[in-house]
Amino acid sequence: MPLPVFHIVDRFDVPWSGSALEALALHDLLRSHAMVRIWSALPPHPSYSPYPIEVIAQEAGLFPRGGTLVLVGGYYELGEWLQIASPDRIIVKYNSFTHLRFFAWLTELKDAGLPTPHLVFPSKRLRDAVAMEGMVEPSPIDLDRFRPAGEDNATRQYTVGRLSRDEIHKHHEDDLSLYKMLAFDGCNVRLMGGTCLAEYLLTDADGIELIPAGAETPEEFLHSLDCFFYRTGLFEETFGRVVLEAMATGLPVVCHRRGGYTEWIRSGENGFLFDSQEEAYDIIAMLRRNPGRSRLIGQAARKTAEDLFGEPGKSARRQWYLSG
CATH class of the missing domain: 3.40.50.2000 (Glycogen Phosphorylase B;)
Structure with missing residues (x-):
């Protein structure tokens, strides 16, 4: 049985962006269970170099096609490639207080005749702010990476x-x-x-x-x-x-x-x-x-x-x- 295909899209031009890190965490969550490709609307910052991020270039035929399209952020323009991406399923992970752009995304998706997106929010506060139904999913944290230091700091300056x-x-x-x-x-x-x-x-x-x-x-x-x-x-x-x-x-x-x-x-x-x-x-x-x-x-x-x-x-x- 072929692996499901996921296309994760964000704008990776800003270093150490919470939105970008959330997108990469989703890649890490799914990569052993699906074929996952990461796409950026702009050339990515070098801080993301460990990840195989592809830059969307419609004229060169480089953009997400088919599968599940995961749009992360809600604060940037999507582009005309969306009209011919033909995803089977769409997930919008909205994580910023840029409501006008978010609703513009939803309008673009609807006008393109694409599937109704599943909405995911990082907090109830943001979900309530746009008054829409959707799942609340805290941005994933790697517990092995972020773990207690395991050493006594009692002798150092507070x-x-x-x-x-x-x-x-x-x-x-x-x-x-x-x-x-x-x-x-x-x-x-x-x-x-x-x-x-x-x-x-x-x-x-x-x-x-x-x-x-x-x-x-x-x-x-x-x-x-x-x-x-x-x-x-x-x-x-x-x-x-x-x-x-x-x-x-x-x-x-x-x-x-x-x-x-x-x-x-x-x-x-x-x-x-x-x-x-x-x-x-x-x-x-x-x-x-x-x-x-x-x-x-x-x-x-x-x-x-x-x-x-x-x-x-x-x-x-x-x-x-x-x-x-």
């Missing part, structure tokens, strides 16, 4: 950190003042994807490391921390993959109460959600004073990740994609 793309809109305007307060109190603050803050830091930079995105692997960076902090500015996370990666490594996470990741954090049990700057500062200070509680919160965070992304969950998701 380290708070954050990880994201190195773009200013990924940061909140109040973050720097919080980092300065933590550094003044003797914490080490590590920000990978934080070089965009350099011009705003100016003075009082002692104890604050601004690290280019990709300078360390995400798991290496997370293993250097005692606490993970996350908040964004105008940009709202539909899921917040980095938060769940931090939880998988057994870190206590302290996150703003705004974003898809909040659906998996039970504040005070497997992480913390805050509303104000003062609350964030107090939570981090409490965790620093109470390593025993910090450890218990981190263990509960890891358990949450295992429940979401362990083998039973992976098998159920794989079966859904393969069921046709």
Whole structure:
């Protein structure tokens, strides 16, 4: 019996994009059970070089044909190739707050006479925002890659950190003042994807490391921390993959109460959600004073990740994609 065919499409031009990583995770989930091809609407960034990504070029006859077409993102133009792709089944994994483009996708699919797409969202928050039916599927995390460090960090300087793309809109305007307060109190603050803050830091930079995105692997960076902090500015996370990666490594996470990741954090049990700057500062200070509680919160965070992304969950998701 021939293997089912899947064509996964995203735009891989932005390094370390959560959407792109979600598309690649789907490839990893299905590749042993299906023939999977990955397509990019634009030339892919070198950070994705380990994967066999093909660039769509309709004039050269290079585009998805037949099989199951999985469109990931919802924030870019699809192209005329869609008219002649002839997929048997379509899945749209919508993962951004670009609703006009998303509904334009649905219109294009309908006008092309293609099958009605199955919709997949990374959070209930995003599904509710577009008021449509669909499956909620958290963006998969590799539990073997993102696992607790397994070493005692009690003797090092207490380290708070954050990880994201190195773009200013990924940061909140109040973050720097919080980092300065933590550094003044003797914490080490590590920000990978934080070089965009350099011009705003100016003075009082002692104890604050601004690290280019990709300078360390995400798991290496997370293993250097005692606490993970996350908040964004105008940009709202539909899921917040980095938060769940931090939880998988057994870190206590302290996150703003705004974003898809909040659906998996039970504040005070497997992480913390805050509303104000003062609350964030107090939570981090409490965790620093109470390593025993910090450890218990981190263990509960890891358990949450295992429940979401362990083998039973992976098998159920794989079966859904393969069921046709």
